[in-house]
Amino acid sequence: MANGRFETLQGRSALVTGAAQGLGLAIARAFLEAGASVVLADVNPNIDAITKDADPTDGRAFGLHLDVREESAWESALRRTLERFGALDILVNNAALTISKPVWDISAGEWDDVLAVNLRGVFFGCRVAGRHMRERGFGRIIKTPSPTALRGEHVPNAVAYDNRVLDGRAETLGRGDEKVGIRLRVFDLDPASRRRSARDRPRASRD
Numbered sequence: 001m002a003n004g005r006f007e008t009l010q011g012r013s014a015l016v017t018g019a020a021q022g023l024g025l026a027i028a029r030a031f032l033e034a035g036a037s038v039v040l041a042d043v044n045p046n047i048d049a050i051t052k053d054a055d056p057t058d059g060r061a062f063g064l065h066l067d068v069r070e071e072s073a074w075e076s077a078l079r080r081t082l083e084r085f086g087a088l089d090i091l092v093n094n095a096a097l098t099i100s101k102p103v104w105d106i107s108a109g110e111w112d113d114v115l116a117v118n119l120r121g122v123f124f125g126c127r128v129a130g131r132h133m134r135e136r137g138f139g140r141i142i143k144t145p146s147p148t149a150l151r152g153e154h155v156p157n158a159v160a161y162d163n164r165v166l167d168g169r170a171e172t173l174g175r176g177d178e179k180v181g182i183r184l185r186v187f188d189l190d191p192a193s194r195r196r197s198a199r200d201r202p203r204a205s206r207d
Helices: 024-035 046-055 069-087 108-136 147-152 157-182
Strands: 013-017 037-042 061-065 092-094 139-143 184-185
Touching: 013 069, 013 108, 024 037, 024 046, 024 092, 024 184, 037 046, 037 069, 046 061, 046 184, 061 069, 069 108, 108 139
Parallel strands: 013 037, 013 092, 037 061, 092 139, 139 184
Antiparallel strands: none
């Protein structure tokens, strides 16, 4: 492996959502270390400065403001990626909104917010990036869910429900798209470094 974690990704390009901090930023940095060109996408208004810190001199990364809930934003992100790198090889759907309280305490508005980011956002990402990847005959799409969706907690929570849906959708997409060179995977990763809770951050900082 090129850096102890990945085979070389030299010549490949990746887009990572929720990349302003935590797991998303760590993934973006690891891709850069492996030789990939990387788009760090997030709703955080400081994403440009964060990107410069992650890749201060090489120029293989650029920051992009992306609201994953909007398909037009995804289309714009793909256009900018193609303008900069010529292709998109890897999409990491890492952006997520978590509400750390029981279902019976979640408001309708909070529920809609979770589904908009965690389901609608992933759907748009897979659709927009997937079309491009199908045309090229190559692509990798990765989703990083919360382990609570796979193991459950002492009370039901919104993330557990929406990630169950994502698991099933990923399995369905993966079966069809591998025939044209696209692989879609959902990984069980520790969410400790991901953004924790909607109630602990300003609403504008959703990704």
